[in-house]
Amino acid sequence: MGDPVVERIAAINRAVGTDVKVTVDAGQHLRHPTRVLEIARGLEPYLDNIECFEDPVSRSNLDWYVLLREKLDFPLALHLGSHQDVINAVKREACDYLNLGRSLNEFKQGTAIAEAAGMPVWHGSGVGLGVSEAAYVHACAASEAATLSSDIVGELLRVDDLIVRPLAFEDGYFRVPQEPGLGVELDEGALERFGVRGF
Numbered sequence: 001m002g003d004p005v006v007e008r009i010a011a012i013n014r015a016v017g018t019d020v021k022v023t024v025d026a027g028q029h030l031r032h033p034t035r036v037l038e039i040a041r042g043l044e045p046y047l048d049n050i051e052c053f054e055d056p057v058s059r060s061n062l063d064w065y066v067l068l069r070e071k072l073d074f075p076l077a078l079h080l081g082s083h084q085d086v087i088n089a090v091k092r093e094a095c096d097y098l099n100l101g102r103s104l105n106e107f108k109q110g111t112a113i114a115e116a117a118g119m120p121v122w123h124g125s126g127v128g129l130g131v132s133e134a135a136y137v138h139a140c141a142a143s144e145a146a147t148l149s150s151d152i153v154g155e156l157l158r159v160d161d162l163i164v165r166p167l168a169f170e171d172g173y174f175r176v177p178q179e180p181g182l183g184v185e186l187d188e189g190a191l192e193r194f195g196v197r198g199f
Contacts (some may be wrong), residue, residue, distance in 0.1 A: 006042035008195050009049050017140035018048040025054040040072055051073040052097050065094035090117045099124045104139050111143040122148035130163030134182040141176045162190045
């Protein structure tokens with residue numbers, strides 16, 4: 001019944017020990033903190049495999065997040081967008097980490113608030129293409145708060161990222177492109193191959 005989170009983390013632990021840390025993202029689907037705590041008890045043997053527990057319950061109930069943060073043995077994260085939501089979460093001390101995204105302006109505002117609060121963040125992603133992901137890499141590099149592994153994964157999942165040279169990924173990090181602008185060049189040939197017409 002439900003998502004076998006504990007079984008999956010146990011399998012990761014058996015396969016690679018504690019070399020891999022996992023963000024458990026429940027997508028707000030756990031209906032009540034008691035269910036979160038039940039799962040957390042099952043995860044106790046694997047604490048060194050848990051990066052954080054993201055969005056276990058509805059984000060609209062910060063009281064539950066405050067309660068869970070007191071009771072969990074690993075970091076609690078919220079996936080937020082608007083700067084007002086970030087302010088509310090920080091004021092309530094409702095989480096340890098923030099997953100921020102939406103527009104670059106909202107990311108910048110959110111990371112500035114998190115930075116002032118001393119709260120680490122990562123950049124969420126919609127599995128973007130090369131141009132948007134280059135922008136995400138620059139935004140993360142420009143924020144002192146963006147110290148957690150970001151969801152900039154389109155480069156690794158798509159058939160083509162529509163840029164001439166892919167973003168450089170080495171030792172678990174993207175290198176920030178150094179060329180002018182975002183540091184990437186749109187691949188006109190790929191646009192033709194995939195049937196995208198110019199503007």
